[in-house]
Structures are given as structure tokens and as C-alpha cells.
Amino acid sequence: MGTARNGDEDVVIKASLISKYFPGVIALDNVDFEVRKGETHALVGENGAGKSTLMKILYREYSEDAGSLYIDGKNAKGMGIRQVRNLGLSLIHQDLNLVPVFTVAHNVCMGLEPVNKLGFIDWKELKQKAAPYLKEISSDIDLDAKVEELSNSQQQLVTVARALVAHPRFLILDEPTARLDQKSTEALFDFLDRCKEKGITIIYISHRLEEIYRLCDRITVLRDGEKVLTAPVQELAQTELVKHMVGRELKQQIPKGEASIGEVVFSVRNLNPMAKAKDISFDLHSGEILGIVGSIGAGKSEVARAIFGADRKQSGVIRMQGEELKIRDPRDAIDAGIALVPEERRKQGLVTTESIRKNMTLPSLGKNFCAGGFWIKQRKEKEAVAKSIKDFRLATPSPEQEARLLSGGTQQKVVIGKWLLSDSKIYIFDEPTKGIDVGGKHDIYKMIVDLAKNGAGVIFISNELDEVLALCDRTLIMFNGRLVKEVINKDTTKNELLFYVMGGKDNGSKSG
Amino acid sequence: MGQKADNWNKFIANYGLLLAFLLAIIVFSLWSENFLRWGNVQNILIQTTSLGVCAFGLTLIMMMGEIDLSYAGLTGMIGAVMLKMIMAGYSPVSVVFVCLAIGMASGLCIAILVVGLRMSSFMVTLAAWFIYMGLERYIGHGVTHWIYKYDENILKIVQGHAGPLPVPIIIMLGLFLLCWLFQTRTRTGQYILALGENIEAVKEVGLKANLLKGGTFVAGGLIFGLTGLIETLRIGGSMVYSGRFLLIYALGAVFLGSAAFKAGKYNFPGTLLGALFFYTIINGLTLNMVKFYYIPLVQGLFLILAVAITTVKRGEIEQVQF
Incomplete structure (x- = not known):
């Protein structure tokens, strides 16, 4: 990277050896980050690489545990949001x-x-x-x-x-286009061009290659809380950049035997949810685990919710074993044999004040555990739940434990477990391992693999490329609401996945 | 057609409670010719004073997404302290000052626990209520004393007139105007509402959210201190646990009020309407010799109505979730 001595006086934001710890995680580890006056500086990295944490430290929402920070030559230690705003720094958050x-x-x-x-x-x-x-x-x-x-x-x-009202001289944008439609994205880019002309310094966080190469002058790559490099954009090819983000590829160990993939059981044709996603078509085979990946705002969850009837859809045909399904609400989907494990499990998937037993048998009470459609067969219910607790290694003192008292991982297992008891044919998992520790993740992978082995079709939606790569048989990649690529997992690499997730185009050289 | 139904829904959601109130007034005035006499109207307003004042304080706190139940005990404790002071011969001015100071100190303690130590405001203020009940018994020994035996001057605060209006009415309407203008027109008032809506939005622009929150608890405490003062003077003495009836009625008034004008949101005109509504029902039914136990029954029905109105309003916004 050479010693850019002459650039030093141009440095307006200088963070040196910044470290930040959260309970159990090192979010940032001795990170150096420099931004020069008037440049547009891209900050990239996978989810959890520490980008947002670093920006929140710059904006003084967090304070660093170690390191120093100078903004416009002034020591920012001890400053609050108000002071850095007065220095001319504005942050445009991912959250609205x-x-x-x-x-x-x-x-x-x-x-x-x-x-x-x-x-x-x-x-x-x-x-x-x-x-x-x-x-x-x-x-x-x-x-x-x-x-x-x-x-x-x-x-x-x-x-x-x-953010503009404060007359910023430094503007931080944290994935601003994730929520924007096409027209607004254009408007934002025009605006950012004008900002550049005025000499405003911009830090731009994005998961989209096209934007980075269109807007930015230099790039800093973060990986697992550490800085990998800073380089001018034109010196860094797209595939090169993706390689730096991924680093050395660690194949995850997921206990997965030979998959026995059967006939097409489920197919979606020209599905148009109400928002975000467009024209989604794919097939799912029995015994197959199909991954869907894409960055935030790519439209993955919208597809899942539209299939399940949780949101209304504009158009599209869904077939199960060749037969067209009319799904207007989740009840229809459940009756047809589709189960969805939603992303926000506390909000959408769990009655937090009820026991594990009641949560687990809730969706299948009528089908499997009722006599005459009215009285609950308590013994059968208890036996089934006791078996599940053993099978899924749920960490709980009793089946009567309230769900809200369980750890995040165990809660998620309860949500998955309740659908397993319902004997569905198609399972859709939406970010099932988000915020769960390693042990919990493995139990969940095993549950999913077992499902597929028993002949169910599984759709696995995730942001984490590693697990998709290791767990799934085939992967669909979404970008900006569309399916852009389909890959067979044993023939692909994480680099390739990430390249398409970030909107890389096929005519670019294939990554290795 | 959908548009029309939508507008009608909106109108009912915002003004349904006001219509119900006007309807009640019409019914009561047809039922009893005394109901609309100026003397009776004054009566209703005076009776509403301590409830109204208390409910304004509560509105301010609920607006920022917190709760404060301490007034239920604070009112009685302030009554006990007042009687002690009056019996010892302190001047009315110093008595008033001490009442308000106690209220603010209470608000400050709650602020420290809730904002500083991040404790739940419901639990903290529930505990405060118990503590104040205990202190009330400790200070007053559970004995009722009447003020007129010791000092008639201080009673003039609530018995006097200013112009054509009795002083309590002026206090209530004055405080209403003050709170209303403060909340809708000043920056600080708007930030308090913003705290309840999205505290991150307040923090992000560099405002001191915690200071605002703490300050609001103190302001609420001040208003609850005023409630204790007025209630004790209105009764004319220190009654054991005198603030307890306020607990349910003040919460009721604020909830009922949230169904009016800005459906689903706490607001001061709504709270005033809610408080007046409760006492209008009491007054109207009592005038017509309706048995006392029907009164809460009717009030309960109106609360259900209010909840129904806000539910209709929310239904428009909420999406189907499973």
C-alpha cells in the first residue's frame, strides 16, 4: 500500500487501533480506518464484519473500548452525538x-x-x-x-x-439502497454526485458491487472485526474484492450424508409478492434442501411470506405434486402441508408466555392430538413432546417451562419442533440460525437434514453464505427482488455466491 | 366507496367519544331539568378538578411510553403532611410550596430509578404507591383531621372565586391549557411525544433523551403534588388513603381520552374529555336517583366503547400477521 505521506494532511477522519467488545464477541479488533477529504470511501464486509459498529463509533453512538479517533483534527474521545454533529458529521442509519x-x-x-x-x-x-x-x-x-x-x-x-439539515461535511450512509426502489436509488446517486462536487466527504456502506464501483474512490474491507485492506477502487477487480471479503474458506462441518433427491414436489411459477420481489419461479424436489440467499432488501422473506399466505400476492401459481394450490392465508398453507419457520421467532413464531408443550403442539392440535376434534389427547401430546425434547436436545428443565425463559437457540428449536410434529411436506426456514450460538446452530442443521432425509422438501433462506453452502444441495441467489442465479452447491464456492449476492454480472470473469 | 367508508371510520375514531359525551348530556338534560343549570355544571367541573389535574400529569408520562402510578399514594401522603403543617401553624404559602416540592422530589426519585438504573416504571411506581401509603399512615396515624378547625385561610384556595369562575375550575382549565400548549407547540413537548413514538429518533439527532425522560417524570411529580394539594383542600381534611380512587379513574380518563380526537394516541383534550365524562355520568345518574352501584357499570360500558373505537382505528394500520 505504500506510504502516502503527501496524503496525510488530507486525512479528515482517522481511527487508530479501534477495538470494541460485546459480551462474547470481539466486534472490532485493532482496526485502523482513514478517510481523506472529499473522497467517497466504501466500507465493505460480510454480515457481522463490524461495519455498522465502526460507523456507530464514529457517530459516537458507541464508545470504543480501545484506540483513538480524530475527526477533522479533533480528538473525538468523550464527545457525544451532538458534538460530532456540530463538527459536521451525519449518519444515515439502516434503521429508519x-x-x-x-x-x-x-x-x-x-x-x-x-x-x-x-x-x-x-x-x-x-x-x-x-x-x-x-x-x-x-x-x-x-x-x-x-x-x-x-x-x-x-x-x-x-x-x-x-442528515442534511445539520450541514454535514462528512456523510456516512449505512446500506442506504437496501430499502430504496429503483427511482429513489437513482435520485440518491444523483444527490451523492452533487455532494461530491461540493467536496463533502462520504463513507458508503453497501453490499452491492455496482454501487461501490459507480460511486466510490477507495475501499476498506473488514472481515471478522479486522481490517483486511484499504485500496483505490480502480486497482481492485470485483472478483478480487470478493475474495478479500471472504478470506480463507473454512468448510463448515455439517453432518450430512448422501442426499437422496427425488421428484419435483413443489413448484412456484411467476410469483409476484405485493412488494420487493418479482417474477419468482423455481422447483423443489423431495429430499432436497434448497437455499435462497441475498442481502437485506433482496426480497427473500417476501417470497417466503407470499408462498405461505402470510402476505397477499399479486399473482403466481404454486403447485404441490402437480396440483395447483389456492393459498389465501397461512391456514390454507398449513392444510396443504407447508410450514414456515419465520425470521422473528419471538414475534411471529412463539407464544412466549406459554409452555414448551403448548407451543409445540399448537399447529397440529386438531390434526394429530384431538379426539373428536375437541378434547385434547393429553397423554399422546405429552409423549410426543417428551420425544421431541429428547430428539432435539432442548435445554429445558421440563416440558411445562414457559417459552420466554428459554435461550434464543432453544426457542428457535421449539419453533422448528412444533412444525415437525405437524408432518408437513414442505418446510420453509427464514434465517433460522440468526443470533444463535454454535451448538444451537448444529442441532438446527441436524433437524433440517433429518427432515430432508425423511423425504420433505426444504427451503432454507439465509444471509450466511457459509451455512447455505454447507447445508443446501442447490442455491438460488436473489438480487434486487429477482432470482439472478442458480448454482449446484457441490460445484460452487463462497466467492461465487458472494459475487452474485452483491450483484456481480455473469460476463465478468468467473471467480476461483 | 372505500374512500367514503374510510373517512367515516376516521371520523368515528376521532370524534366518536365526543358524540357519545354530547349524547349523554342530551339524555341527562331531558331526564332532569336541573342537569344543565349553571350551578350543576359548576359542580361537575369542580368535582372533576383533582381527577383532571392528576390525569394531565399521567398523560404526559404515558405519552412518552412510561407509566407512573405513584399518585395513588402520593395524594394521601401529601394530605397527611399538609395537616401536620397546618396544625403546627405554617402559612398557606409554605404549605403549598412543600406540597409541590414533595411531588417534584418524588418524580426525581422515580426518574433516577427508571432512567438512571433502567428499572421498570410500572414496578417502581407501584412500589412508590405502597411506600407512600405506609408513610401516610406513619405521618397521620390514620386519623382524619379537618382543616377548618385550624386554618380557614388556606381553604380559600379552593373555595374562592376569580371573576365568575370558582378557583378549582380555573386551576384545572389553566393547567389543561398550559399542558396542551406545551405539548403541541413547544419543542420539548414534541420531543416528549417523540420519546414514546421512537426513542431512537430522538437520540439520533443528538438530543438528550434520558434527560428529557427524567425531566418529564419530575414534571409529572409536580402535577401529582398539585393533585394532592387540591384533593386535600377539596375534601377539607386528610382522609385515609384519599388518593386511592384516583388510581382507576385517572388511568380510565387517560385511556378513554386516547380514543378521542387523535384516536389511539394519548392527548390532553381527550384526557380532559375523559375526566369530564366520568363525573358527568356520576352526576347525571345521581341527580336522577339511580342506585349508586349502576354508576361504575355505566362507566365500564363506556370504557369498552372507547377500546372498541381505538381497535377499529388500529385495524386500518395493522397488517395481517400470523
């Missing part, structure tokens, strides 16, 4: 931190509302003040509209306008 009941104008000017002599907010002036900032980024959002009435895409644009 807006006040839903306030108007667009009010959200844009939040914290800097103009007041009249009585100390009352001057709503007219507030609106005038907000107008030019919003106009920078969008021309079709009504300043008087409540934020809760806007689409996700529009809300994200409002957060951009809000």
Missing part, C-alpha cells in the same frame, strides 16, 4: 429512526425546529426550512404528510434530508 406521527417537515428539522418569541414552534418557518433539504433528494414527498403514511423508500429519503 423517524417519528411516525410527525410530519415529514418536522422529522427533517427534528432537534433544530425554529421557534417564535413565545417559544412555540413556528410551523410555517419549519416547513420552509425543511423544503430545500427535501428537494435535494426528492420532489414528490409532501412536507405535510405524516411519516407513517410514506413507503419505506420515501422514509429512507426523509432520513437523508434530515
Whole structure:
């Protein structure tokens, strides 16, 4: 990387040897990060590499456990959000931190509302003040509209306008396009081009290669909390970049015997969910584990929810063993033999104040555990649950333990277990291992492998390429709402997966 | 057609409670000719005062997504302290000052525990209620004393008139206006609402969310101190556990109020309406010699109605989840 002595006085953000620890995790390990005046600096890395943590440290939402940070030549130690904002640093979050009941104008000017002599907010002036900032980024959002009435895409644009009110000289954007539609993405890029012309320094976090190469001057790659390198964008080929992000490939050990893949049992044709995803078609065989990968906002969950009837769909045909299914709500899907283990298990998959036993038998009570469709066969229920607890190695003192008292991993196993008792034919798992420790993950993999062995079809949705690579037989890759690539897992590498997940195009050289 | 039904839903959600209130007034005035007499209207307003004031404090705190039940015990304890002071011959000014100071100190303690130590506001203020009940017994020995025997001057605070209106009504309406303007027109008031809606949005723009939260607890405590003062003066003495009835009624008024004007959201005009509603029902039914046990029954039915209204409103926004 050479010694860029002459560049030193241009460095406006200088983080040296930053470390940050969370319970059980090293989020950042002695990371050096330098940004030069007026450049657009991409920060890339896989999920959990530490990008957002580093940005939150720059914005003083977190304080570092070790290391030093200088912004515009000033030591930022002990500063709060307000002080760094005054230094001219603004952060545009992944999360839409807006006040839903306030108007667009009010959200844009939040914290800097103009007041009249009585100390009352001057709503007219507030609106005038907000107008030019919003106009920078969008021309079709009504300043008087409540934020809760806007689409996700529009809300994200409002957060951009809000960042501008502080007249930033340094702008951090954390995956800004994940929530944006095509038109708004264009608007954002135009805006960022104008920012560059004005000499504003930009730090840009993204999972999309195309954006990085279109917008950025230099790149810093993080991997597992460590910095891998910083380099000018044009000196780094796309495949090269992906290789740095992945690092040495560690094949995960997943106990998986020879899969016996059978006939097509389930097929989806031209499925159009209400939002995000478009024109999804694929087949699923019995005994097969089919992975679906893609970054946040690629539309994976939308596909799952549309298949399951949890969200309405615009159009599309779903067939089970050749027979067309009419799925209007989850009940129809369950009756047809489809099970969905949702992403947010506490919210969507678990009655947290009820016992493990009741949670586990809930979806199949009527089908398997009721006499005359009314009285619960308690003995049969208890036997089945006791067997599941043993099979899945649930860490619980008793089947009567309340679900909310269990660890995250055990909760997830209960959610999976309850669908296993329902004897479904198709299982859809949406990020089943998110936030779960290693041991718990392995038990879940084993449950899934066993399902497939018994002839069920499994759809496995995940952000974590390692586990998809090791667990699945075949993988579909989604980018921007579309299926862009299908790969057979034993013939692919993580590099290849990541390349397509980040929107790499086929005509680029194939990665090795 | 869908648009029309939507507007109608919105109208009912926002003004349904007000319509129900007007309907109750019409029914009561047809039923009893005394109901709309100015004297009776004043009566209703005066009776509503301590409930209204208390409910304003509670609205402020519930608006930021927290709860404070301490007023249920604080009112009685302040009554006991007041009587001690009056019997010892302290001036009305110092009595008023001490009441308000106790309220603020209570709010500050709650703020330290809830904001500083991140304890649950429900549990902390439930405990505070018990503690204040205990202190009340300790200070007043559970004996009822009447103020007029010791100091008639201080009673003028609630018995006097300012212009055509009795002082309690002015206190209640004045506090209402103050809270309402503060919450809807000032930056701090708007931030308090924002705290309840999305605290991250407040933090992200560099505002001191914890300070705001703590300050709101202190302001709530101040209003609860005022509640204790007014309630004790209105009764004219220290009654054992005098604040207890407020517990349910103040919560009821705030909830009922959340079904009015800005359906599903706590707001001050709604709270005022809710408080007035409770006492209008009590008054109207009592005037017509309805047996006392029907009163809570009717009030309960109105609470159900309020919940039904907010549920309709929420139904518009919520998506199907399984």
C-alpha cells in the first residue's frame, strides 16, 4: 500500500487501533480506518464484519473500548452525538429512526425546529426550512404528510434530508439502497454526485458491487472485526474484492450424508409478492434442501411470506405434486402441508408466555392430538413432546417451562419442533440460525437434514453464505427482488455466491 | 366507496367519544331539568378538578411510553403532611410550596430509578404507591383531621372565586391549557411525544433523551403534588388513603381520552374529555336517583366503547400477521 505521506494532511477522519467488545464477541479488533477529504470511501464486509459498529463509533453512538479517533483534527474521545454533529458529521442509519406521527417537515428539522418569541414552534418557518433539504433528494414527498403514511423508500429519503439539515461535511450512509426502489436509488446517486462536487466527504456502506464501483474512490474491507485492506477502487477487480471479503474458506462441518433427491414436489411459477420481489419461479424436489440467499432488501422473506399466505400476492401459481394450490392465508398453507419457520421467532413464531408443550403442539392440535376434534389427547401430546425434547436436545428443565425463559437457540428449536410434529411436506426456514450460538446452530442443521432425509422438501433462506453452502444441495441467489442465479452447491464456492449476492454480472470473469 | 367508508371510520375514531359525551348530556338534560343549570355544571367541573389535574400529569408520562402510578399514594401522603403543617401553624404559602416540592422530589426519585438504573416504571411506581401509603399512615396515624378547625385561610384556595369562575375550575382549565400548549407547540413537548413514538429518533439527532425522560417524570411529580394539594383542600381534611380512587379513574380518563380526537394516541383534550365524562355520568345518574352501584357499570360500558373505537382505528394500520 505504500506510504502516502503527501496524503496525510488530507486525512479528515482517522481511527487508530479501534477495538470494541460485546459480551462474547470481539466486534472490532485493532482496526485502523482513514478517510481523506472529499473522497467517497466504501466500507465493505460480510454480515457481522463490524461495519455498522465502526460507523456507530464514529457517530459516537458507541464508545470504543480501545484506540483513538480524530475527526477533522479533533480528538473525538468523550464527545457525544451532538458534538460530532456540530463538527459536521451525519449518519444515515439502516434503521429508519423517524417519528411516525410527525410530519415529514418536522422529522427533517427534528432537534433544530425554529421557534417564535413565545417559544412555540413556528410551523410555517419549519416547513420552509425543511423544503430545500427535501428537494435535494426528492420532489414528490409532501412536507405535510405524516411519516407513517410514506413507503419505506420515501422514509429512507426523509432520513437523508434530515442528515442534511445539520450541514454535514462528512456523510456516512449505512446500506442506504437496501430499502430504496429503483427511482429513489437513482435520485440518491444523483444527490451523492452533487455532494461530491461540493467536496463533502462520504463513507458508503453497501453490499452491492455496482454501487461501490459507480460511486466510490477507495475501499476498506473488514472481515471478522479486522481490517483486511484499504485500496483505490480502480486497482481492485470485483472478483478480487470478493475474495478479500471472504478470506480463507473454512468448510463448515455439517453432518450430512448422501442426499437422496427425488421428484419435483413443489413448484412456484411467476410469483409476484405485493412488494420487493418479482417474477419468482423455481422447483423443489423431495429430499432436497434448497437455499435462497441475498442481502437485506433482496426480497427473500417476501417470497417466503407470499408462498405461505402470510402476505397477499399479486399473482403466481404454486403447485404441490402437480396440483395447483389456492393459498389465501397461512391456514390454507398449513392444510396443504407447508410450514414456515419465520425470521422473528419471538414475534411471529412463539407464544412466549406459554409452555414448551403448548407451543409445540399448537399447529397440529386438531390434526394429530384431538379426539373428536375437541378434547385434547393429553397423554399422546405429552409423549410426543417428551420425544421431541429428547430428539432435539432442548435445554429445558421440563416440558411445562414457559417459552420466554428459554435461550434464543432453544426457542428457535421449539419453533422448528412444533412444525415437525405437524408432518408437513414442505418446510420453509427464514434465517433460522440468526443470533444463535454454535451448538444451537448444529442441532438446527441436524433437524433440517433429518427432515430432508425423511423425504420433505426444504427451503432454507439465509444471509450466511457459509451455512447455505454447507447445508443446501442447490442455491438460488436473489438480487434486487429477482432470482439472478442458480448454482449446484457441490460445484460452487463462497466467492461465487458472494459475487452474485452483491450483484456481480455473469460476463465478468468467473471467480476461483 | 372505500374512500367514503374510510373517512367515516376516521371520523368515528376521532370524534366518536365526543358524540357519545354530547349524547349523554342530551339524555341527562331531558331526564332532569336541573342537569344543565349553571350551578350543576359548576359542580361537575369542580368535582372533576383533582381527577383532571392528576390525569394531565399521567398523560404526559404515558405519552412518552412510561407509566407512573405513584399518585395513588402520593395524594394521601401529601394530605397527611399538609395537616401536620397546618396544625403546627405554617402559612398557606409554605404549605403549598412543600406540597409541590414533595411531588417534584418524588418524580426525581422515580426518574433516577427508571432512567438512571433502567428499572421498570410500572414496578417502581407501584412500589412508590405502597411506600407512600405506609408513610401516610406513619405521618397521620390514620386519623382524619379537618382543616377548618385550624386554618380557614388556606381553604380559600379552593373555595374562592376569580371573576365568575370558582378557583378549582380555573386551576384545572389553566393547567389543561398550559399542558396542551406545551405539548403541541413547544419543542420539548414534541420531543416528549417523540420519546414514546421512537426513542431512537430522538437520540439520533443528538438530543438528550434520558434527560428529557427524567425531566418529564419530575414534571409529572409536580402535577401529582398539585393533585394532592387540591384533593386535600377539596375534601377539607386528610382522609385515609384519599388518593386511592384516583388510581382507576385517572388511568380510565387517560385511556378513554386516547380514543378521542387523535384516536389511539394519548392527548390532553381527550384526557380532559375523559375526566369530564366520568363525573358527568356520576352526576347525571345521581341527580336522577339511580342506585349508586349502576354508576361504575355505566362507566365500564363506556370504557369498552372507547377500546372498541381505538381497535377499529388500529385495524386500518395493522397488517395481517400470523
